[in-house]
Amino acid sequence: MKTFKIISNIYKKNYISYFWIWDNxxxxxxxxxxxxxxxxxxxxNNIYFFPLRTR
Incomplete structure (x- = not known):
């Protein structure tokens, strides 16, 4: 549980920056x-319309 708490704290701190990067x-x-x-x-347009005009 301790490691989970540390991970969740890191996640909470970095969440805003991660979200900002993701949004960008x-x-x-x-x-x-x-x-x-x-x-x-x-x-x-170049492939399909210009050849038709030249025909």
Whole structure:
């Protein structure tokens, strides 16, 4: 039980910082996802719409 208490205390102290890091990671991941979606849409447009125009 002593070790459990120590672990829980460390966890409580670091919880806010862990949560902050986790929140930032999620924000960065969302930004990356949005960026990749935009890139994919641009690529899709280049592949499927420009050849049709040149035909």
């Amino acid at each position: 990671k999620i924000k960065i991941n969302r930004l990356i996802l949005i960026f990749y979606n935009i890139k994919f849409i641009l690529l899709y």
